[in-house]
Amino acid sequence: MSVRVLAAVAVLLIGLSLALPALATGYVVYIGNLLLVFVVLSLGLHIVIGEAGQFSLAHAAFYGIGIYTAALSSKVLGLPFLAALLAGGLLAALCGLAIGILSLRMRDIYLALSTFAFGEAMQWVFLNWTPVTGGPNGLAIPPAQVLGQPILSDKAAFPIVAGVTLVVVALVAGLHASGLGRAFRAVRESEVAAAAVGIDVRRTKLLAFTLSAFLAGAAGGLFTTFSTFIHPDSLGFQTTILVLTMIVVGGVGSVTGALGGAIVFGLVSELLRQVPSYQEMIYGGILILVMMYAPRGVFTLVGRR
């Protein structure tokens, strides 16, 4: 992502923070919040799949860990918003580190399946650990505390969500341009060549996995600022696939692609929510068509011309 695009994103987000709560209805602002959470989620998945080239299908699980941790630490410990968000991110990162240590010895399909299994097992935990997560009844999320003030509406939450998202976008764009980003991509292109130029392949992969889990957890923390309820149903494989679709359609490996994919696909998914069968067919159709005709993503397709 070039500096110019980043500046445009910053201007857009700051402008929306000023204008949207004043002009738009609560529902529109809610969608805005949700889209920004998806941006953070897809940037997280972008780090592990797009940059480091490792398959991870447990993203929704890390997202869920972030949501429950942030909500419970705010509810039980009374932590303020930013601390709760970081707690969610850190616990998710810790789980990501543990899973990474165990499964990053594997490649390709084995890695995909072990992370998939972890994701499904976590959803089962969310659903059955009733004393903590509320189980199938879901969990009411208390209002986030910012500077001692509770955030009670989507409109109040939007500037905060936008601010955190902007920080994340800038960090991920910086990461992409940094030496670490190049190390990630070197590992993606060839582990042997990466090792030959002195990159610690195992540590680099672990770092990508942990960072990705951290961002997913932080996205969960962001979600708790404007949402009042969470149910394990929304933390399954479907959510992982939704985020995967976003980065695949946007263009695997491109920060701008992950960002654009999240916005466009988040909107499509929200618009199609009323007709779940068509939603599934359209997701599936888009995945197949993009893989057939634009395997590097639709945004990179536009950019090259």
Added chain:
Amino acid sequence: MNTEIVFLFLQQGIASGLVTGSVYALLALALVIVFRTTDVANFAEGEFYMAAAYLAFFLIALVGLPIWAAAPAMVVGIAVAAGLFQRVVLRRVAAARGVSVNLVIATLGLSYVLKGFVRATGFGDTPRSFPSVVPDGSVTLGQASLSYLDLAILGAALAVMAAFFAVFNLTRTGRAMRAVGMNRRAAQLVGINLGRTERLVWIFAGGISAVAAILIAPKLLMTAEMGGVVTLAFAAAIVGGFASLPGAVVGGFIIGIAENLVGLFVSTRAINVAPFVIIMLVLIFKPQGLFGGRLRVRKV
């Protein structure tokens, strides 16, 4: 729990486990033959199976075919559809950018299309039962009781496996499939038509999934989500080493028996998480599976 009940549960668990396991074994076999020859983990496998059950249901309930005509028609239909998917979609995906991640994502796309399609027909959301051709009744083996349907499932599944193994091991076509799995370029050099062989593998995989569907459908309620059973097939394939055909079959039986024993001894809620725990444990401690042979180091 006294020893007598433990013994009874053990017998029943193993007997029922062999029956459900035979269906998992079929699905795992379909996964493994595709993975071996084309390097694609078929995430649409469960939806092949789901679509097959619904196709049979539509043929019987809406078209009015008798079941003896609907069953083979459905198996052929699904096999042809799987072949078409390979011909039209996967070939194009491989040509556009031939990395296996893209192929896997294309199969994920297909799984969503099939699920959405079945739901859009309006029959997908209410669970439906499927008629059985086998008369009611049961036999007792030791202290375990199995219905005639169970026996028919086990027998038919074993017959299909035997038939496929014969094709795979004894015919020229099967030899071509094995050759492509070992070394694609070398296989092409000795005159094997890669596209045709891969298509045949997909056709076989589709057919095997369809047979699995018609066998187990009378025992289960049909919904658009029934393809979720494929996670058990993935677990079976992983237990067997993911690239080994006999491994997939043995893995299927192990998973089926483990599932039933967990249900009898632990709780039915634990059944849901058991396959994922098995997948993780096997991948962590013995990633090559029971039949994967020694771990191979890939050289550049």
